[in-house]
Amino acid sequence: MFEEIMRKIAPDAGKGTMNFDRISDSVIEFTLYSPSDGRSVIKSYVITPFSGMGIFYYHIPKTQKFSSSDNKAFAALKHFDFFKFNYCLGGRVEVFIKGKGKYAYLEEGMLAFDVNDMNTVLSFPKGGYTGFGIFFNFDLMTQEEISTLAAFGISKEACVELYERDEACFLGNASSDIRSMIESIVDGIDDRSIDVKFARVQAVGILYRLLNNDVIPLGDSQYTTQGQRRLAEEAEKIMSEDLSVHLTAEDIAARLKCTAPTLKKYFRKVYGVPMYSYLQKARLDRAAQRLRLGSGSIALISEEAGYQNQSKFCAQFKKTYGVTPSEYRRLNS
Numbered sequence: 428m429f430e431e432i433m434r435k436i437a438p439d440a441g442k443g444t445m446n447f448d449r450i451s452d453s454v455i456e457f458t459l460y461s462p463s464d465g466r467s468v469i470k471s472y473v474i475t476p477f478s479g480m481g482i483f484y485y486h487i488p489k490t491q492k493f494s495s496s497d498n499k500a501f502a503a504l505k506h507f508d509f510f511k512f513n514y515c516l517g518g519r520v521e522v523f524i525k526g527k528g529k530y531a532y533l534e535e536g537m538l539a540f541d542v543n544d545m546n547t548v549l550s551f552p553k554g555g556y557t558g559f560g561i562f563f564n565f566d567l568m569t570q571e572e573i574s575t576l577a578a579f580g581i582s583k584e585a586c587v588e589l590y591e592r593d594e595a596c597f598l599g600n601a602s603s604d605i606r607s608m609i610e611s612i613v614d615g616i617d618d619r620s621i622d623v624k625f626a627r628v629q630a631v632g633i634l635y636r637l638l639n640n641d642v643i644p645l646g647d648s649q650y651t652t653q654g655q656r657r658l659a660e661e662a663e664k665i666m667s668e669d670l671s672v673h674l675t676a677e678d679i680a681a682r683l684k685c686t687a688p689t690l691k692k693y694f695r696k697v698y699g700v701p702m703y704s705y706l707q708k709a710r711l712d713r714a715a716q717r718l719r720l721g722s723g724s725i726a727l728i729s730e731e732a733g734y735q736n737q738s739k740f741c742a743q744f745k746k747t748y749g750v751t752p753s754e755y756r757r758l759n760s
Contacts, residue, residue, distance in 0.1 A: 476627035479567025483560040509564040518556035529650040541596040599642040659697035
């Protein structure tokens with residue numbers, strides 16, 4: 428059923444850009460490939476509990492940049508109306524709401540609900556992302572299915588009311604009940620034990636709770652304006668220019684003509700970690716890359732990573748990677 432819907436929506440997606448593999452009686456592995464190099468753009472596990480509904484459990488690797496414009500199948504989906512429930516299982520996703528001109532950042536346990544119009548854009552900056560989604564269209568369902576969902580208050584009107592409540596996209600923190608139901612579906616997919624009936628019950632439970640205010644909405648203070656986001660990005664660019672240079676938040680704030688507390692606040696909202704933690708990880712990641720390439724002494728790599736004391740560098744590297752720099756080089760060369 429899912430394959431039929433996708434091929435109907437995106438008949439010109441092109442041979443080789445979509446692949447479907449049935450891995451159990453209930454679960455399909457759906458993979459999209461980049462048309463430029465043939466590498467996987469996104470891989471997900473899909474269950475169809477109702478005719479017009481798909482439950483997605485997917486991972487976007489940090490080595491891939493994801494863009495809907497890269498794939499004809501996703502481009503075609505823009506012209507097909509469906510509701511989207513997205514939940515962050517791990518990693519981080521940036522949500523840009525064009526109607527508001529603001530950004531929000533979803534981390535583990537947070538969710539978004541909207542329709543697939545151009546008012547909301549999802550992107551996955553700086554690292555991998557693992558997500559869970561329920562995408563559905565009432566027009567593709569049978570009348571019996573529509574009536575079944577309506578008995579639980581799940582209707583097109585209720586869904587429209589929810590996402591319009593927050594101007595084109597509803598964002599919030601999931602309750603423990605919603606989290607538990609999502610985890611039960613994911614566990615069932617992972618061990619291949621899930622069946623359609625169980626998925627149907629859980630999907631109804633999740634959407635019932637979503638539409639009945641079992642979610643804590645994001646407050647205005649959790650949104651970021653384009654100017655605030657740009658400030659954080661400029662700070663990240665300055666920090667990354669030369670990782671061996673020691674710059675304080677005050678130094679960077681002075682260059683950007685703002686206060687250090689303000690810069691720290693916006694940086695953490697955009698990148699999810701304090702400036703110092705981000706810089707420390709960037710330095711160690713760069714050092715690990717140099718060690719894998721096999722060039723340069725440990726002392727030189729330590730200095731390039733901004734550590735004047737080689738012992739402190741080795742101790743921090745081992746704390747992060749579990750082995751000393753020399754052991755890491757030996758294991759990865």
